[in-house]
Amino acid sequence: MSTDMFSTSFDTTEGKVYNVSGGDWETIQGGTPGEKSRMVINMGPQHPSTHGVLRLILEVEGETVVQARCGIGYLHTGIEKNMEFRNWVQGTTYVTRMDYLSPIFNETAYCLAVEKLLGITDQIPERATTIRVLMMELNRVSSHLVALATGGMELGALTAMTNGFRDRELILDLFEMVTGLRMNMAYIRPGGVAQDLPEGAEQKIRDTVKLLRKRLKDNKSILVDNPIWMLRTKGIGKLDLTGCTALGITGPVLRSTGLPWDLRKTQPYCGYENYEFDVVTETSADTYGRFLIRVEEMNQSLNIVEQALDRLKPGPVMVEDKKIAWPSQLSLGSDGLGNSLDHIRKIMGTSMEALIHHFKLVTEGFQVPAGQAYAAVESPRGELGAFVISDGGTKPYRVHFRDPSFNNLQAVSAMGEGGQIADLVAAVASLDPVMGGVDR
Amino acid sequence: MxxxxxxxxxxxxxxxxxxxxxxxxxxxxxxxxxxxxxxxxxxSRPAAARPFGGWFDQVADAMALALSEKGLSFEQVISKVVIAQSDLTFVVKREHLLAFAQSLRDDPALRFEMCLGVMGAHWPNENNQELHAIYPFLSMTHNKRVFAEVTAPEADPHIPSLTGIYPSNNWHEREVYDFFGIIFDEHPALTRIEMPDDWPGHPQRKDYPLGGIPVEYKGATIAPADERRSYHG
Structure with a gap:
């Protein structure tokens, strides 16, 4: 018996229980070889294969997971509470930080809900809507690239990881060109988007799409017929349609059961009914199927990006109502992004009304009629719902996000129990949880 | 008041x-x-009057029929129907929430297979219904959405849990319990989910402070956001 201060033991009716934090198991246990023992293992929250700060509490017998439970909350930052003290436009800078791999989706869901309350859904300019679609689909590709990259890394496919992050960088460069920021852009605003595409952006996006098509093909070929990859993912993390419905699972996991449920098709928003694309499904309901879905969805997203570029017509990118439209005209000043000096000169010198609107909107914000609204978009991980309550003031009374990662993590027990620890890692990776969205 | x-x-x-x-x-x-x-x-939002328009009437009729099979009348279960922003919301009395949800899920004319969670809201000045729980339901069969809203007084913050009917609500209800202190009866493990287990209070309630610290710059301080004098419109 060890006298290590970090490993204590006590007797229970079910046998001896050991608390261990490091050290050699046999030395601690005193060596009764062959004795059947159940271990409770704390995997995470700091573990490279748990997608950020997810904590898995596993009861294992040997290598077999008997019970798997999730511990979350390590990344809770009180975003929803904080938003109640900022105005409606400032809210976009908060929501964009929730699921940090799909910021554009968070912003769009939030803005769609706010616009629903404002009653201006039909007044959003065509160009703004098209840019939203364009950005969302680029974001879907970058998010799926991370899903495949980290998923590959967790199963030991490091080339898939480096390739995925390399190609994601191409899209982040596009985001930086359009919004000024690689992540957390707060680009989609209630009423439209923060600013128009910069000059030359369309050509740059087309070039990148072309390059990405080639890269995605290469990335796919690394894994798709790879016998090791197939052994690690086929038949792993099974969850059939009944399970998905009961647990409220949406997104690629639901589509891997063969159900073509994609909000872009079934309940179109932002004009998705005008784009031609396929809803990708598989019937294997396993990790490999979800991998194939993500790979093909990226190609479909690139198709949508090209269609969106074709549809782009010159026009305003912000709603006409001057009491809502954010008045800034951003330009690249000596201090990075700032208000265009020409714009300031114009409103200060020539338009008293514009100056008043500018002052009111920036200091107070606009009022949103009292009520509540829910808007959902198909994020890379499933249904992302924004629930918004207004009390008629210039700040949200309450904002809640129905984040798909939060909901989908409930499936870890169903997917992982009875399998091996290594397979649980593959199953969690196929859910693609992002803890920023889970904990908010 | x-x-x-x-x-x-x-x-x-x-x-x-x-x-x-x-x-x-x-x-x-x-x-x-x-x-x-x-x-x-x-x-609160005004009650809608018949006819509701579109498919809303069909849903309400199907719900009335399904409830009558359980020996309940529509008015017994649903205190108000709200139609706003082209969404249909049933304001459901909490004692009949389970019957309502069971019908919503199982009735062939309704078939709302998914409950997409629950959102809490706190209106500290709304007499005897300070706490609200709002449920979005999705029917993939009929490609429709409806919402249900349930209220509870702060003094008796109990609402029946939907986990028996929609297991997906497990974590969502824990979250609402954590942030608002609504106790979902019959929930299998109603514990905190985002805040630490020993956290006092329920942070999303309106009377719970933001917990910010003053911003200090060159000797001057600005109060945290919830104590700052600011425009609320």
Whole structure:
């Protein structure tokens, strides 16, 4: 018996229980070889294969997971509470930080809900809507690239990881060109988007799409017929349609059961009914199927990006109502992004009304009629719902996000129990949880 | 609140959720802005009258039929139907929430297979219904959405848990319990989910402070966001 201060033991009716934090198991246990023992293992929250700060509490017998439970909350930052003290436009800078791999989706869901309350859904300019679609689909590709990259890394496919992050960088460069920021852009605003595409952006996006098509093909070929990859993912993390419905699972996991449920098709928003694309499904309901879905969805997203570029017509990118439209005209000043000096000169010198609107909107914000609204978009991980309550003031009374990662993590027990620890890692990776969205 | 009651038409089946005075908050000292006499009444949304229009009537009829098979009348279960922003919301009495949800899921004409969670809201000045739980339901069969809203008084914050009917609500209800203190009866493990287990209070309630610290810059301090004097419209 060890006298290590970090490993204590006590007797229970079910046998001896050991608390261990490091050290050699046999030395601690005193060596009764062959004795059947159940271990409770704390995997995470700091573990490279748990997608950020997810904590898995596993009861294992040997290598077999008997019970798997999730511990979350390590990344809770009180975003929803904080938003109640900022105005409606400032809210976009908060929501964009929730699921940090799909910021554009968070912003769009939030803005769609706010616009629903404002009653201006039909007044959003065509160009703004098209840019939203364009950005969302680029974001879907970058998010799926991370899903495949980290998923590959967790199963030991490091080339898939480096390739995925390399190609994601191409899209982040596009985001930086359009919004000024690689992540957390707060680009989609209630009423439209923060600013128009910069000059030359369309050509740059087309070039990148072309390059990405080639890269995605290469990335796919690394894994798709790879016998090791197939052994690690086929038949792993099974969850059939009944399970998905009961647990409220949406997104690629639901589509891997063969159900073509994609909000872009079934309940179109932002004009998705005008784009031609396929809803990708598989019937294997396993990790490999979800991998194939993500790979093909990226190609479909690139198709949508090209269609969106074709549809782009010159026009305003912000709603006409001057009491809502954010008045800034951003330009690249000596201090990075700032208000265009020409714009300031114009409103200060020539338009008293514009100056008043500018002052009111920036200091107070606009009022949103009292009520509540829910808007959902198909994020890379499933249904992302924004629930918004207004009390008629210039700040949200309450904002809640129905984040798909939060909901989908409930499936870890169903997917992982009875399998091996290594397979649980593959199953969690196929859910693609992002803890920023889970904990908010 | 008594004089504000006159501002509300009693026939609309609406309740006063909140009354704001002035245009700036939180109030500290005299309001010199000239808006001090401003009174804004926030009411609940008015009840919709038949016909609701579109498929809303079909859903309501199917629900009435399904409830009658359980020996309940529509009015017994649903205190109000709200239609706003082209969404249909049933305001359900909490004692009948389970019957309502069971019908919503199982009735062939309804078949709302998924409950997409639950959102809490806190209206500290809404008499006897301070706590709200709002449920979005999705029917993949009929490609429709409806919403249900349930209220509970702060003094008796109990709402039946939907986990028996929609297991997906497990974590969502834990979250609402964690942040609002609504106790979902019959929930299999109603523990905190985002905050630490030993956290005191329920942080998303309106009377719970934000917990910010003053911003200090070159000797001057600015109060945390919830204590700052700011425009609330």
């Amino acid at each position: 008594s004089e504000e009651k006159n501002l509300v038409d009693p026939n609309q089946n609406i309740s006063i959720k909140d009354v704001r005075k002035g245009a700036f908050g939180p109030s500290e000292g005299a309001d010199t802005s000239g808006f001090g006499g401003l009174v804004t009444v926030v009411t």
